[in-house]
Amino acid sequence: MLIVGGDAQDREALLATLRAAGHRLVSVPDASAAAEALGSPGFDTLVLDLGTADLSLATLRHALAPAQATEPDSLDAAERRHIALTLRYTGGNRRRAALLLGISRSTLLQKVRKYGLE
Numbered sequence: 568m569l570i571v572g573g574d575a576q577d578r579e580a581l582l583a584t585l586r587a588a589g590h591r592l593v594s595v596p597d598a599s600a601a602a603e604a605l606g607s608p609g610f611d612t613l614v615l616d617l618g619t620a621d622l623s624l625a626t627l628r629h630a631l632a633p634a635q636a637t638e639p640d641s642l643d644a645a646e647r648r649h650i651a652l653t654l655r656y657t658g659g660n661r662r663r664a665a666l667l668l669g670i671s672r673s674t675l676l677q678k679v680r681k682y683g684l685e
Contacts, residue, residue: 570594571601573616581614601627647682650675654684 568590570578575596582594593610595601604610615627640648650668657663665675679685 568592568612568614569601569604569610571613571615572597572618578616643682646678647684650678650682651684654679 568585570582570585570592572578572595573581578594578596582592585592593604595604601615605613650664653664653667654661657667661675661679662672665672668675670678
């Protein structure tokens with residue numbers, strides 16, 4: 568989750584609340600830092616103070632949906648990434664990961680070996 572702008576005190580209160588709820592957060596103070604952060608993968612949520620002084624909605628729109636469409640991942644790559652994220656979320660607990668993924672534990676173990684996630 569990327570948190571952008573806002574009053575420093577309010578931003579810290581929001582960060583504390585979201586961290587307590589178990590979210591992984593990156594906080595940036597302004598729009599230029601947000602544009603740089605959005606260039607790296609890994610964000611699925613953006614919390615934005617629309618009153619941020621140097622915010623350009625056009626630049627933000629471009630950062631979120633670039634003009635050039637990127638080629639989608641293969642199904643194997645998407646599955647590998649999703650399994651890795653689920654294992655990270657469960658702290659490596661394969662039984663819980665299999666339950667969250669809706670597959671049997673033995674199927675998960677096969678996929679872990681297949682994708683080298685051991």
